[in-house]
Amino acid sequence: MTATEHQAHNPALLHHFADAEQQKNAASLGMWLFLVTEIMFFGGMFCAYLVYRLAHFNAFAAGSQQLNIWMGAINTAVLIVSSVTVVLAVKAAGAGKRKVLVGYLVVTVLLGLTFLVIKGFEYREKFEKHHVPGPTFSFTDKFDDNGKQIPVNPKETELFFSLYFAMTGMHALHMIIGCGLFSGLAILAWKGHYTPGYFTPIENAGLYWHLVDIIWIYLFPLLYLISRHS
């Protein structure tokens, strides 16, 4: 192999790669590894959730029943649809359809914002019901859906809500980053930055978005559903 600087016709090819394929492979491996770090990052909180749920089952069940299952379910649907639009965006990029690509990217951002707005309403409800951990926390409603009283320690339920806010908060932060990322990609795509020969950033941002979705797919049952009918 000889020096490649002068062979490069693709303006997106960086000088230290031999060819576009090597560059693409490197970028996608890098993204997958980054997703691994994200899984480990959230894994710490999932581990804490598991340990505390086993230790304080009743308190966690009681806390879980205070979550708004409809808002959670709608948000789950919103995120699944947004994952579909991401896939369609990647497909449009591969086909070189610039306007379709921009359209799907914008829709994805809008869906992401929808999720965040609904999440905001959920958080407001928590504030109103004094379910936000801290000095103002109070938990008096110890009855399940059937009117049966659950013996719980409100302190332990506060622990549930601590984890709820830590996990959904960290997830929401990732959603905000994702919305910023896709907005930037939409602008670049509008300017014609991506061609069927080079749309790795769209693919990689898509991988990130899917991972953030998948984390929610685990959060939703763990926080909202799993203790409903115990």
Added chain:
Amino acid sequence: MASTVTPSKRAPAPTPKLNYLNNGHTLKSWLLTTDHKRIAILYLISVTVFFFLGGFFAMLIRLELLTPQGDLMQADTYNKVFTMHGMIMVFFFLIPVVPAVLGNFLVPLMIGAKDLAFPRINLLSWYLYVVGGILISHVMLTGGVDTGWTFYSPFSTEYTNTKIVEAGLAVFIAGFSSIFTGLNFIVTIHRMRAPGLTWSRLPLFIWANYATSLIMILGTPVVAITIVLVAVERLFHLGIFDPRLGGDPLLFQHLFWFYSHPAVYIMILPSMGVVNELITCFSRKRIFGYKFIALSSIAIAVLGFLVWAHHMFVAGISLYAALIFSFLTFFIGVPSAVKVFNWTATLYKGSISYATPMLYAFGFIGLFTMGGLTGLFLATLGIDVHVTDTYFVVAHFHYVMVGGVLMGYLGGLHFWWPKMTGRLYPEAWAKLSALLVFVGFNLTFFPQFILGYVGMPRRYWQYPPEFQALNVLSTAGASILAAGYLLPMIYFVWSLRYGKIADPNPWAAAGLEWKTASPPPTFNFDETPVVTWEAYNYDEIPAWERRTPVAR
């Protein structure tokens, strides 16, 4: 293989060839560089600053412990001093030092690549490191932290009034610097190898850095989220680890050590990688048991994730958990021992020469073996209970961290100094400093084994008078050690201007990094090399090159 090496020239060339050092002289050309070699130099400067900062705190500790009574500082100050020593040394020196300096410089060179896969992310890593470093310095100057480097909850989350959140943020940011370095290395090693450079032909330094990178990307995010949880607990009154809410401080310790035990392998593995390169070069032999050494690095990375709870034997975990973690901890001695035995087997019937890097390699083998064997003592439940939180533990991990990591780093720095700078260091002074480091180190830390065994606890600023003699020895050793570390600072800087000009391969070493100029051009190789040989093919090196490897 036709070598591209030209015979050495003694006199400086009239017009120096364009290389990575003289390709741009402005501050901007350094601070915005994406050249892995320049970033390595940036790291070299910044980790050296933090090394001496951490060393300064170490000297304060040793001075306080010179006498049994607390005379130099108050108990609170002492707590902050050992905390800063630990945090700076662990997060800002030991973890980045070998991967970020030597690894950054050498990984692309050794695999025949033009750069790391993501040069801009590499620069970002350095900036993250610097931001974290500035933040920890800010913490240091505005009150410090007194939890020890381990941030144990609930002291960190509930009781201490020191700068936990800021220090945690510094460690968090520095953690992302190391995540990005690890990610960059893994992708580079997978995707950027020169044609013909198969996995079984890779230098073992690359294998070691690969294993290190695995730990970096798998472990660091866990400590990152753990620190975030401690911070939100302090800031927003979330009660993740708060026992009053039914939270479990032990969970904090589990999450913390899940990273922080593998982190010691982040520190030691790259130095082990360096030792492979030194031992083979200065005994002019192929490595003994290449595959075993390569796989032992991976084995250490994997097993390293299964032993963390040996830090918690007396913390209240169940006896059965402790038994299993004790067993697994013994198990990790196996791949470590594989390395040591293979290095000694490589020496057997080799043509050994005693250049400074080799002295450090010998130092590494001896001191790491001491550190490793005492690690087995600590893996034994009964002994661990006896010596937990004593100076025995302190001595053990300093034998591995300082005796191991730092010896490997200094050996590697001397070995590749001609490649990095194009200048030779003064051999006599270097040998003197290697001797000072070895003697000073043992004098500092060997007495601490005895102190710990007879019951001196760690992290106390006072002690009973009968411990004074050994503490005086230790402090005396520390001052010799300090001289041993200051000396290279002086002669390395001196050599930049007055050192002899190095030819491309002053040690007649195998390895792709020696087949390009010293210092290398910006894109490393004029032509992408094609590799057709195994690593460490010292028996195939052409006769005219087969000379005694001594820096002339």
